[in-house]
Amino acid sequence: MGHIRLVPVLSTVLLDPRELAQRAEGAAIRSLAERAQAGDAAAVREMYDRFAPPVMRFVRDMLRDPHSAADAHQDTFIRVFQRIGSLEDPDRLVGWIFGIARRVCLEHKRKLLRGKVLEPADRGVEVADLGAGPEAELSGAESAAALDRAIDALSPDRQAILLLRCDHLLPYEEIATAMGFSVAKVKVEVHRARLALRKVLDGPPERVDDDGGVA
Amino acid sequence: MRPTAPCRFDLDALSQGELDEATSVDARLHVAVCAACRAELEQLTVERRLFASRARARDAEPPVPSFEAFLVHRARPRPMKERATRWLRALSSESLSLRSFRASWSLRAILRGSPMQVLVASAAAVVLLVGVSRQNQSKPTGARTPDQGVESAAPPTHDVERAGLPRGSSVSTPNGSSFQGAGNKSVVWAASVRSSSTLLASSSDACAPEETVCLEEAAEARCSDASVASRPECVPSSANMSSSSSSEPLADDCGASLCVSESL
Numbered sequence: 095m096g097h098i099r100l101v102p103v104l105s106t107v108l109l110d111p112r113e114l115a116q117r118a119e120g121a122a123i124r125s126l127a128e129r130a131q132a133g134d135a136a137a138v139r140e141m142y143d144r145f146a147p148p149v150m151r152f153v154r155d156m157l158r159d160p161h162s163a164a165d166a167h168q169d170t171f172i173r174v175f176q177r178i179g180s181l182e183d184p185d186r187l188v189g190w191i192f193g194i195a196r197r198v199c200l201e202h203k204r205k206l207l208r209g210k211v212l213e214p215a216d217r218g219v220e221v222a223d224l225g226a227g228p229e230a231e232l233s234g235a236e237s238a239a240a241l242d243r244a245i246d247a248l249s250p251d252r253q254a255i256l257l258l259r260c261d262h263l264l265p266y267e268e269i270a271t272a273m274g275f276s277v278a279k280v281k282v283e284v285h286r287a288r289l290a291l292r293k294v295l296d297g298p299p300e301r302v303d304d305d306g307g308v309a
Numbered sequence: 310m311r312p313t314a315p316c317r318f319d320l321d322a323l324s325q326g327e328l329d330e331a332t333s334v335d336a337r338l339h340v341a342v343c344a345a346c347r348a349e350l351e352q353l354t355v356e357r358r359l360f361a362s363r364a365r366a367r368d369a370e371p372p373v374p375s376f377e378a379f380l381v382h383r384a385r386p387r388p389m390k391e392r393a394t395r396w397l398r399a400l401s402s403e404s405l406s407l408r409s410f411r412a413s414w415s416l417r418a419i420l421r422g423s424p425m426q427v428l429v430a431s432a433a434a435v436v437l438l439v440g441v442s443r444q445n446q447s448k449p450t451g452a453r454t455p456d457q458g459v460e461s462a463a464p465p466t467h468d469v470e471r472a473g474l475p476r477g478s479s480v481s482t483p484n485g486s487s488f489q490g491a492g493n494k495s496v497v498w499a500a501s502v503r504s505s506s507t508l509l510a511s512s513s514d515a516c517a518p519e520e521t522v523c524l525e526e527a528a529e530a531r532c533s534d535a536s537v538a539s540r541p542e543c544v545p546s547s548a549n550m551s552s553s554s555s556s557e558p559l560a561d562d563c564g565a566s567l568c569v570s571e572s573l
Binding site for chain 1 (some may be wrong): 319321322326329352353356357359360362363364366367370371373374375376379382473
């Protein structure tokens with residue numbers, strides 16, 4: 095009987111420290127979600143403090159408009175706090191929040207498009223050739239601006255997937271929750287988004303369509 | 310662009326450090342001998358650094374509002390359109406016990422809902438429209454029946470035009486409302502009813518201060534009763550009649566007459 099009890103203890107000891115940290119993080123997020131669902135005001139505040147910065151970065155990346163981003167950020171957390179009771183899997187809190195942020199961004203993007211006609215210059219991507227080594231040629235703000243323009247050339251879904259994966263470093267399962275896709279589809283879409291991004295960064299300033307091809 | 314080689318290892322997960330220890334070791338052993346996978350992994354690493362440098366460049370952006378600022382911002386009054394939406398949402402909220410009603414009869418549900426709901430909603434709209442149109446038909450269009458009172462007998466503007474009055478004149482009712490007509494004449498609506506002495510009194514009061522002429526509504530003159538024309542409803546109180554052609558009070562088929570007073 096004793097060795098059976100030792101198995102989880104040994105497995106915990108032998109785990110990779112990074113995996114241990116991930117497990118602890120997952121347990122903390124689960125606890126946070128459950129407390130917020132139970133109506134704990136401190137948990138609500140903690141949730142805001144914890145997720146407001148990444149969500150703001152995400153909505154800014156998606157919208158590229160500071161006022162719309164501020165509104166979208168606010169709307170996201172209003173919905174999060176209103177609908178926290180409907181969260182079925184507390185382990186997927188991060189993906190759930192980013193999923194709400196993504197939908198809010200799409201709504202605000204539609205509003206922005208109704209209000210303004212994008213000029214071709216806005217959508218063009220003028221990036222130096224990154225094939226020989228992007229970091230050698232671009233640095234700091236320049237490379238960030240080039241990457242921003244390249245991301246802007248992608249479709250909204252690809253933008254969201256790529257940002258969640260490469261910028262926010264979310265695992266596939268969380269992205270699947272945020273996007274409403276299966277994990278397999280997320281892997282495929284991440285791969286296609288990467289290919290599309292490379293095509294924009296390597297190629298001439300053109301718009302990339304949903305299939306990864308340049309229009 | 311470099312093609313991505315088919316590989317049984319998830320190089321993206323490897324670059325993010327998401328693989329478990331055993332799989333990670335196997336993947337690195339494979340990458341060491343596979344040029345395509347090595348190139349792909351290098352590309353992924355470059356992209357990761359690019360995103361990291363971009364994240365560092367974001368440090369100059371304005372900070373995220375605090376939780377207190379969020380609460381204050383949330384309590385701020387919203388634009389009219391949004392407030393209207395919220396009002397509708399509040400109306401259909403659980404606190405008013407209209408949730409089931411909202412689920413089945415909200416506009417959105419009707420628009421996308423079952424044919425029966427659309428049918429019932431359309432029928433209700435038709436009944437409403439028919440009722441309104443009938444109500445409009447029952448309203449007087451200038452000539453009144455004897456049992457109608459003065460208060461409800463306001464002359465429509467086209468009656469003034471049919472009376473042949475020049476532009477600039479005005480029509481006023483005994484109860485005080487007036488209508489713009491033509492020229493330099495003002496028309497006092499006597500709205501007399503044959504058998505109503507109170508109406509006679511009110512019409513004579515209306516006509517009393519001014520010199521008054523009574524005109525027949527030519528278009529409405531279907532009443533051939535001569536006794537009607539001799540009724541003293543709009544006989545001017547002052548003796549100096551300005552127009553002989555309009556000196557006798559005339560009435561329309563239902564007893565209403567127009568009293569025209571010329572401004573001096």
